[in-house]
Amino acid sequence: VIEFWASALALAILLYVLLDGFDLGIGILYGFARTETCKRHMVEAVAPIWDGNETWLVIAAAVLFGAFPLVYSLLLSAFYIPLVLLLGGLTLRSVAFEFREKSTRLKAVWDFGFTAGSFVAAFVQGCAVGALVMGLPNTNGRFTGGAFFWAKPFPILCGLGLSLGYALIGAAWLIRKTDGDLRERSYRQALWLLAALGLFLVLAFIVALKLDLRVMNRWIERPILAIFPLIGIAGGGALVFGLGRRQDPLPFVGSVLLFLAAYGTLGASFLPYMVPFSITITDAAAPPASLSFLFWFAGIIVLPLTLIYTVVAYAVFRGKVRTDAEHY
Amino acid sequence: VSPLLLSRIQFAFTVSFHIIFPAFTIGLAAWLAFLETLRLATGRPLYRELFDFWLKIFAISFGLGVVSGIVMAFEFGTNWSELSLRTGPIQGPLLGYESFTAFALEASFFGVLIFGRKRVGAGFYLFSCIMVCLGTSLSAFWIMVNNSWMQWPTGYAVDARGLFVPTDWSAIIFSPAVWVRFPHMLLAAYITGAFCVAATGAWYVLGGRLHAQATAMLRMGLGLAAVLVPLQLFFGHLTGDFVHDKQPAKFAAIEGRWHDEKPAAEVIIALPDEKMETNHWQVAVPILGSLIASMRFDSKEVGLTDFSKDERPPVIIPFFAFRIMVGCGLIMLALAWYGSWLAARGHLYRKRWLLWTIFLSFPLGFIATLTGWFTSEVGRQPWIVYGQMKTAEGLTPSLSTPEVAFSLLLFAAIYLFIFLAGMTYIYRLLSIGPGAPAASGGTNPKRPLSVPGESPGVLVREENP
Numbered sequence: 001v002i003e004f005w006a007s008a009l010a011l012a013i014l015l016y017v018l019l020d021g022f023d024l025g026i027g028i029l030y031g032f033a034r035t036e037t038c039k040r041h042m043v044e045a046v047a048p049i050w051d052g053n054e055t056w057l058v059i060a061a062a063v064l065f066g067a068f069p070l071v072y073s074l075l076l077s078a079f080y081i082p083l084v085l086l087l088g089g090l091t092l093r094s095v096a097f098e099f100r101e102k103s104t105r106l107k108a109v110w111d112f113g114f115t116a117g118s119f120v121a122a123f124v125q126g127c128a129v130g131a132l133v134m135g136l137p138n139t140n141g142r143f144t145g146g147a148f149f150w151a152k153p154f155p156i157l158c159g160l161g162l163s164l165g166y167a168l169i170g171a172a173w174l175i176r177k178t179d180g181d182l183r184e185r186s187y188r189q190a191l192w193l194l195a196a197l198g199l200f201l202v203l204a205f206i207v208a209l210k211l212d213l214r215v216m217n218r219w220i221e222r223p224i225l226a227i228f229p230l231i232g233i234a235g236g237g238a239l240v241f242g243l244g245r246r247q248d249p250l251p252f253v254g255s256v257l258l259f260l261a262a263y264g265t266l267g268a269s270f271l272p273y274m275v276p277f278s279i280t281i282t283d284a285a286a287p288p289a290s291l292s293f294l295f296w297f298a299g300i301i302v303l304p305l306t307l308i309y310t311v312v313a314y315a316v317f318r319g320k321v322r323t324d325a326e327h328y
Numbered sequence: 329v330s331p332l333l334l335s336r337i338q339f340a341f342t343v344s345f346h347i348i349f350p351a352f353t354i355g356l357a358a359w360l361a362f363l364e365t366l367r368l369a370t371g372r373p374l375y376r377e378l379f380d381f382w383l384k385i386f387a388i389s390f391g392l393g394v395v396s397g398i399v400m401a402f403e404f405g406t407n408w409s410e411l412s413l414r415t416g417p418i419q420g421p422l423l424g425y426e427s428f429t430a431f432a433l434e435a436s437f438f439g440v441l442i443f444g445r446k447r448v449g450a451g452f453y454l455f456s457c458i459m460v461c462l463g464t465s466l467s468a469f470w471i472m473v474n475n476s477w478m479q480w481p482t483g484y485a486v487d488a489r490g491l492f493v494p495t496d497w498s499a500i501i502f503s504p505a506v507w508v509r510f511p512h513m514l515l516a517a518y519i520t521g522a523f524c525v526a527a528t529g530a531w532y533v534l535g536g537r538l539h540a541q542a543t544a545m546l547r548m549g550l551g552l553a554a555v556l557v558p559l560q561l562f563f564g565h566l567t568g569d570f571v572h573d574k575q576p577a578k579f580a581a582i583e584g585r586w587h588d589e590k591p592a593a594e595v596i597i598a599l600p601d602e603k604m605e606t607n608h609w610q611v612a613v614p615i616l617g618s619l620i621a622s623m624r625f626d627s628k629e630v631g632l633t634d635f636s637k638d639e640r641p642p643v644i645i646p647f648f649a650f651r652i653m654v655g656c657g658l659i660m661l662a663l664a665w666y667g668s669w670l671a672a673r674g675h676l677y678r679k680r681w682l683l684w685t686i687f688l689s690f691p692l693g694f695i696a697t698l699t700g701w702f703t704s705e706v707g708r709q710p711w712i713v714y715g716q717m718k719t720a721e722g723l724t725p726s727l728s729t730p731e732v733a734f735s736l737l738l739f740a741a742i743y744l745f746i747f748l749a750g751m752t753y754i755y756r757l758l759s760i761g762p763g764a765p766a767a768s769g770g771t772n773p774k775r776p777l778s779v780p781g782e783s784p785g786v787l788v789r790e791e792n793p
Contacts (some may be wrong), residue, residue, distance in 0.1 A: 054398075058427060061401045066424030069416020076405025076412075077724040083406055084735040087399055091742045094395070095749070140489075141413060143726045289494045290417040294424055302428040305436065 001291040005067035006274075006281050008303055012060040014263055015310070018169070018256060019053035022046075025170020027093055027118025028163060029189060030111070038182050039111070043097070044321045045177040050097070052313050054090065059306065066294045068284040070141045071274050078136050078143040082124035082150060089124070093117030119163060126162025130155030133215050133266070136275055141283075154207050161200040168193040169259065172239075172251035177321050183248070190251055191243055194236070197258075214277055218269035225268055232261030332723050334732035335407040338739060340705075342399055344698055345743045349393035349750075351697050354468055354514065355521020356386045357461040360441075362548075364457045368450060374540060381541075381762030382525070385754055387442060390464075392750045394430065399739060401427060407732070411712055411722030415492045418484060418500065419474055426470035433463035465514060472513055476505035478713050479704070480574050492713070505574070508566040509704075515560040516700065520693025522556065523660060525549035526667070527690035528758055530683045541762045546686070547671050553664035561657060571707070572621050575714065577639065578707035580632045581646045583617060584610075592617030592629035597651065600643040605633060641709045649702035656696035663689055 023046040033039045064072040076083060096113035099106075131150035138144055171190040175183055208216055219225050235257025242250025272280045285291065360382055367375035404412045404423070412419065440448060440456040448456070483499030484492045494500065526549025532542035572579045580586075584595040586605050594616035598607035618627040632640055663686055670676040676683070712719040 055431065058398055058401050059431065061405075062424040062427040065401075065404065065412065065416060066420040069412055069420045072405045072416060072420070073409035073413035073724075076402060077407075077409035077726060080406050080724070080727065080731050080735070083402055084738055087402065088738045088742060090398075091395070091746070095745065099749075143409070143724075145726065147726075147728055147731050286417045286420060287491075287493045289497070290421050293494070293497055294421040298424060298428040302432045306431050309436075 001288065001295055002067075002281060002285045004295065004299060005063060005285070005291060008299065009060060009063045009067065010267060012056050012063055014260075016053070016056035016060055017263060018259055019056060019310075020050070021122075021166045021259065022169040022173040022252075022255075023050040023053055024093075024118045024122045025166035025168065026174060027114055027170075028122065028167045029170050029174070029186075030118070031115030032189075033185075035181075038185065041178050041182045041321060042174065043100075045174055047097075048316075049313055051094070052310055054094075055306065055310075057090075059303075066298070067286055067291055068274065068281075069286055071279060071284040074136065074138055074141050074143055074275060074279070075132075078138070078145060079124075079128050079131075079150065081147055082128050085124045086121050089117040089120035091117070093121070122163040122166045123159040126159035127151075127155040129162065129266070130158030133158075133213060133276065134211070135214070135277060138275070138278060141279060154204075154211060157200070157204055157207060161197070161204060164193055164197045164200055165255075165259065165262075168197055169252070169255040172255040176248050176252045179320055187243060187246065190239070194239055194243070198236075215266075215269050219265075222268070225265060228261045228265040228268065231257055231264065235261060329729055329733075331727040331729050331732045332720055334729060334736055335723055335727065336719065338732060338736045339403060339407065341736070342396070342403060342739055342743065344701070345747060346393065346396040346400055347697065347701065348694055348747075349389050349396060350464070350468065351517045351520050351694065352524065353386060353389045353393055354464045354517035355519070355524070355693075356382060356389065357457075357464045358518055359521050359525060359552075360386060361454075361457040361461040364454050368454055374544060377762045378541060378544065381757075383441065384757055388750060388753055388757070390438070392746060395746060396743060397427075397430075399742075406735075407724055407727065408712075408722045409724040411717070414490055414717065414722075415478075415713060418477060418492050418494050421494075422470055422474040422477070422500075426467055426474070429463060429467045429470060433460060433467070437463065468513060468517070469510055472510040473501055473503075473506050475704075476503055476509050479509075479708055480505040480570075481713050481716055486716075492716075505570060508563060508570050512560070512563045512567050512700075513697075515556055515563060516693065516697045519553055519556050519560060519660065520697060522549045522552040523693045524690050526553065527687050530687040531758075532761060533677055534680065534683050534687060538761050538763065543671075543677065546667070546676065550664050550667040550671060550686070553660060554668040557657065557661045557664055561661070564654075564657070568620075575708070576630045577632065577635045578641055578646065579621070580630055580634075581641045581643045581707055582650045582703060583621075583629070584643065584647050585617065585629060585631045587631040587633055588628060589617065589631065590628035591615045591626050592621065594620055598647075600647050602643050639710065641707050646703045646707040649699040649706070653696045653699040653703060656692040656699070659689065660692050660696075 026042050026046055030039060030042050033042060061072075064075075092113050094117075096110040096117060100110035100114065127150050131152070134152070134154060136143065136145070137149065168190060171186040171193055174186040175190065178186070235254045238250050238254030238257060240254075241247070242254055270276050272282070274281045274284045360379060363375050363379045363382070366372075367379060401423075404419070437456040437459040440453065441460055445453060477500055480503060481492070482503050483494060483496035485495050487493050525545050529542045529545030529547075529549060532538040533546065568579075571582070583592075584598050584600045584607050585592065586600075586607070591614070593612040593614045595607060596611045596613060598610035598612070600607050615625055617629055618624055621627065621629050632643065663682075667676060667682060667686060670679060670682070708714055710718050710720070712722040
């Protein structure tokens with residue numbers, strides 16, 4: 001049952017990163033959009049689905065608390081400030097998202113809130129991952145660091161990197177979902193973002209080498225991990241090809257592959273640890289009585305149901321956003 | 329100011345804001361199922377109008393509950409990491425079940441309610457209404473199981489690391505605490521809903537509009553309350569018995585009883601003084617205290633001074649919160665009975681003072697629910713898990729005052745904002761009233777603010793492309 005919940009958690013986090021990733025990314029790109037038409041199409045490209053995307057964050061938190069209380073209490077207490085900022089950012093953007101339609105005078109304020117909230121949410125997620133890779137100061141699962149232990153160059157670099165990554169997958173989503181000016185613009189942005197992301201990866205790699213992160217040793221110990229960079233290269237290839245040949249669906253597929261590669265690399269180099277090099281998955285797991293209790297309804301009914309719900313929501317919303325809507 | 333106090337204030341604040349919406353939603357879900365049943369049974373279009381109207385309000389309230397609940401899902405870990413570490417094996421699955429129930433509901437029957445009127449048969453639609461009603465109650469059930477476990481822990485063992493490990497889930501779920509406290513909460517939600525419905529009816533009658541719908545709401549709201557409030561007093565009494573038997577310090581604080589008494593007097597009103605360990609300006613009825621607590625004329629009742637100072641709850645909050653709760657209950661009982669009696673005789677719609685009172689009584693259910701929770705939670709102090717773990721032990725050890733001050737301010741701003749926006753939209757819908765054409769087709773559970781009203785921003789854009 002531990003394996004079941006560990007995979008469920010991994011899946012929930014992956015879905016959150018991919019799904020909320022592109023809509024946070026669109027929120028960031030939104031700040032650079034100049035025309036009202038552009039902004040409106042961006043909003044329409046995420047309107048029906050962004051709330052469902054955030055569901056996966058809450059599911060991840062619920063699984064974490066239910067199945068891995070040790071890690072839940074450690075991570076949430078360690079990342080107090082980033083989490084408060086994350087919740088604040090997510091709320092700000094969701095409120096801004098709705099109020100912008102209803103408001104005539106304060107539109108600029110809501111526009112700013114949408115972008116700022118999206119960026120803050122993306123940035124603190126990246127910081128948290130970076131700090132996690134560097135290691136959480138703790139004794140027996142109790143956090144021993146300071147409030148701003150995560151505010152170091154490497155985590156901040158990761159925060160910027162994840163924001164770039166989200167913006168890239170956001171641009172790729174826009175290419176897939178829209179037409180006309182916005183699509184052209186997104187093609188140009190995606191190219192820049194891809195270059196910037198590549199630069200970030202090189203930079204992060206150099207910093208990681210300098211810091212001599214333990215995660216890096218794993219890659220030497222476990223050559224099988226090379227599969228993930230290969231996936232990443234395939235993703236990058238799909239992106240470059242898709243962007244060059246203007247194949248609308250390809251850049252999104254490529255970005256997803258890039259994220260999968262990064263996620264897989266991290267996850268596989270953590271294993272069997274959940275919090276790298278201090279707490280293993282087995283250490284973190286709740287007693288069998290708790291795990292099986294949770295399994296019989298939440299595990300085999302609700303999780304599949306929520307997955308189906310997500311798939312249906314996306315199926316209903318397939319195809320391009322109709323851009324002729326403005327002429328009715 | 330210590331991080332402990334600020335964390336307690338933050339939790340109290342966020343959970344109090346949150347509970348308003350589920351309490352309303354649970355009551356409304358039952359009300360919707362009731363209306364849909366009536367509609368199927370009688371075929372009167374009036375019930376359909378009322379249903380469509382309250383469904384919109386339900387959708388906003390449900391959404392606000394989900395949005396304000398997201399913070400709660402994180403707060404156990406951020407501020408109470410020791411609690412979630414040590415009791416996580418029990419509280420984690422219970423609270424996890426609550427989230428999962430809510431999601432399962434949202435992903436299935438709630439969608440049918442919002443989008444499915446034309447797509448599914450009438451029977452299945454009614455079934456979905458009933459499932460939503462059951463689902464919201466089930467969500468509340470898990471919260472009550474979890475909270476009752478904190479009030480009266482059972483079915484666990486403490487392992488070598490100090491973790492509370494579940495040994496008997498059925499003892500946890502079927503704890504005697506759950507089965508008096510869960511009905512008490514459920515009835516509170518139903519009564520809150522009933523009074524909101526009746527108050528809305530009274531408002532329209534006072535405004536001289538929507539007569540058919542308004543009188544139906546008044547009659548049904550008051551009628552439901554007339555049955556449910558006495559039942560609630562009964563379950564309140566059972567809950568009191570439970571507290572008397574299992575949590576004597578809380579009971580003594582509620583009663584404002586400082587010393588053992590035999591027979592005990594019942595303090596009706598007073599100003600308790602925790603320093604002097606006495607009450608000022610006390611009005612008390614002799615012997616009644618024994619009668620209420622033990623159903624006997626001569627029982628000895630325990631006073632607060634039996635407990636050492638560090639194991640006593642604060643007195644002022646449970647003492648007054650309890651009296652406000654009971655006061656609201658009694659006012660609602662009087663209004664429900666008198667109003668129903670007049671309505672049955674057809675006099676109600678001319679008694680403007682009574683209609684005004686009913687209209688203004690819409691917050692009573694919310695106030696009673698909140699003060700009931702204050703009594704229960706503050707009365708449990710200084711324990712977070714009664715008799716096993718102090719609240720101070722549950723706090724995140726690494727937390728500093730500025731951190732919590734920052735999060736408290738941010739959450740206060742967020743919640744006030746959500747709350748004001750939500751109230752504005754609900755008020756707008758209420759002032760339009762039932763029977764109006766559906767403004768904006770469907771809605772989305774986690775986007776409560778997207779539901780009602782026009783979008784002037786869109787119109788402007790269309791006029792000036």
